[in-house]
Amino acid sequence: MNRHPRGNRKLIQAINRSAVLNTIKSDGPISRTDIAKRTGLSAATVSSIVAVFIKNGLILEKEVGDSRGGRRPILLVLNPSGGYVVGLKLAENIITGALTDLEATVIGKRSEVLDNHSIEHAVSAMINVVNSLITVGEISTEQLLGIGIGLAGIIDAKEGVLRYSPIFGWHNIPLASLLQTHFPVPVFIDNDVNTLTITEQWFGKGQGVDNFVTITVGRGVGMGMVVNGQIYYGGKGGAGEFGHTVIDPEGSLCDCGNRGCLETYVSDPALIRLAKESYQKGELTKDVFSMNELLELANSGDRGARNVFGLAGEILGRGVANLINVLSPELIIISGEGVRAGDLLFDPMMISIKEHVMTDLAEDTQIQIDVWDDDAWARGAAGLVLRQIFESPINSGKLELVS
Numbered sequence: 001m002n003r004h005p006r007g008n009r010k011l012i013q014a015i016n017r018s019a020v021l022n023t024i025k026s027d028g029p030i031s032r033t034d035i036a037k038r039t040g041l042s043a044a045t046v047s048s049i050v051a052v053f054i055k056n057g058l059i060l061e062k063e064v065g066d067s068r069g070g071r072r073p074i075l076l077v078l079n080p081s082g083g084y085v086v087g088l089k090l091a092e093n094i095i096t097g098a099l100t101d102l103e104a105t106v107i108g109k110r111s112e113v114l115d116n117h118s119i120e121h122a123v124s125a126m127i128n129v130v131n132s133l134i135t136v137g138e139i140s141t142e143q144l145l146g147i148g149i150g151l152a153g154i155i156d157a158k159e160g161v162l163r164y165s166p167i168f169g170w171h172n173i174p175l176a177s178l179l180q181t182h183f184p185v186p187v188f189i190d191n192d193v194n195t196l197t198i199t200e201q202w203f204g205k206g207q208g209v210d211n212f213v214t215i216t217v218g219r220g221v222g223m224g225m226v227v228n229g230q231i232y233y234g235g236k237g238g239a240g241e242f243g244h245t246v247i248d249p250e251g252s253l254c255d256c257g258n259r260g261c262l263e264t265y266v267s268d269p270a271l272i273r274l275a276k277e278s279y280q281k282g283e284l285t286k287d288v289f290s291m292n293e294l295l296e297l298a299n300s301g302d303r304g305a306r307n308v309f310g311l312a313g314e315i316l317g318r319g320v321a322n323l324i325n326v327l328s329p330e331l332i333i334i335s336g337e338g339v340r341a342g343d344l345l346f347d348p349m350m351i352s353i354k355e356h357v358m359t360d361l362a363e364d365t366q367i368q369i370d371v372w373d374d375d376a377w378a379r380g381a382a383g384l385v386l387r388q389i390f391e392s393p394i395n396s397g398k399l400e401l402v403s
Contacts, residue, residue, distance in 0.1 A: 029075035087382030098378035148384030197224030199383030217338030317352025
C-alpha cells in the first residue's frame with residue numbers, strides 16, 4: 001500500500017525546498033551542513049535541493065567557511081539576480097512601476113500618467129510600464145518571475161479580484177487575470193497597504209515579528225496587519241480599513257460615503273481642507289493649496305498651521321491607542337507620504353496614544369516611523385511576488401520556482 005500519495009510527496013518536497021531557500025535567505029552565507037542542522041533535513045536532501053537551486057541560479061556558492069578540523073565548507077548565499085519581479089502601484093492619476101531583484105532592491109523605475117479611469121486604459125498603461133521595465137532592466141521575459149499590483153480599495157487577494165476602489169469607482173474587476181493574459185507569469189493583486197506590510201515582513205522592520213501593524217498616512221489612511229505571522233485579510237479581503245473608522249458621525253463627508261471618518265481628519269486632503277477653514281477664520285497667516293505649502297508654513301512657526309497638524313496627530317493617536325487596546329501588537333510601523341510632517345504630526349500623536357492606551361499595554365507595543373521614499377509603493381507591490389517565492393507552500397497561491 002502506498003502510504004504517501006504523490007500529491008503529498010510533492011507538497012513535502014516543496015516545503016523542504018522552501019525551508020532550505022528561506023534558511024539561505026535569512027542566515028546566509030551558510031554551509032550545507034548548517035542548513036541541515038537548522039532545518040532538520042538530511043544532508044542528502046539538502047545537497048539535492050541546493051544542486052537544483054544552483055542550476056536554476058537562485059543561490060550561489062560564494063566563499064569558503066572556517067574549517068572545523070576537516071575540509072573547509074563552501075558557503076551558500078541567495079543570488080539577488082536569480083530572478084526579477086515587477087511591482088505596480090495604481091494611484092489616482094499615475095501608475096508607478098519598479099523592477100526589483102530577489103532582495104527587493106529596486107533595479108529600475110518607470111511611470112505612466114492615467115488621464116482617464118477606464119479599465120481598458122489602466123490595463124494598457126500597466127502593460128506599457130511592465131514592458132518598459134523589462135527593457136530598462138535589460139532582462140528577458142524568462143527572468144521575470146511575476147507581477148504584483150497594489151492599489152487602494154477592498155481586494156480579494158486570493159481570487160485576484162478588486163471588489164471596490166473608491167478612487168477609481170471600479171467594482172468586481174478581475175484585475176490580475178486581465179494583466180496575466182499579456183504576460184506568461186503569475187500576477188498577484190492586493191491592497192496597497194498590505195503590499196507594504198508584506199515587504200516589511202520579509203525584508204524590513206517586520207522580519208521575525210509575528211504580530212505587527214503597518215499604518216499609512218497620506219492621500220488616505222490605511223492599515224495592514226500581520227497576526228501570528230500571517231497577513232490578516234478578514235472574511236473577503238476587507239480588513240484594515242482603519243481610515244474609515246468613524247470619529248464623528250456628524251463630521252465631514254468621506255470618499256467612502258460616511259461622515260467623520262478618521263481619514264477626514266488625518267489624510268493630506270483633510271489637512272488642506274482644515275487649513276483652508278482655519279485661514280478663513282483668520283487662524284493662518286496665508287492660504288495654502290498643497291501639503292508642501294502647509295508644511296513650509298508650519299515649519300516657519302505659523303501657529304495656526306502647526307495647530308492643524310497638532311489636531312490631526314491627536315486624533316490619529318486616539319485611533320492608534322484603540323488599535324493597541326484591541327490588538328496589542330508587538331510593533332506598529334507608520335509609513336506613507338504623510339510621514340514627511342515629522343514631529344508636527346507625531347509628537348502630538350505620541351502624547352495622545354499615552355493618554356488613551358491602557359497602562360499595562362502601553363509598554364508592549366513599539367512604534368516606529370518609517371522613512372519614506374518614492375519607490376516604496378511600487379517596491380511594496382513587488383513584495384507580493386517575493387512573498388510567494390519565500391513563504392511556505394502550505395499557503396495557497398505558492399509560486400513554484402523549481403519542479
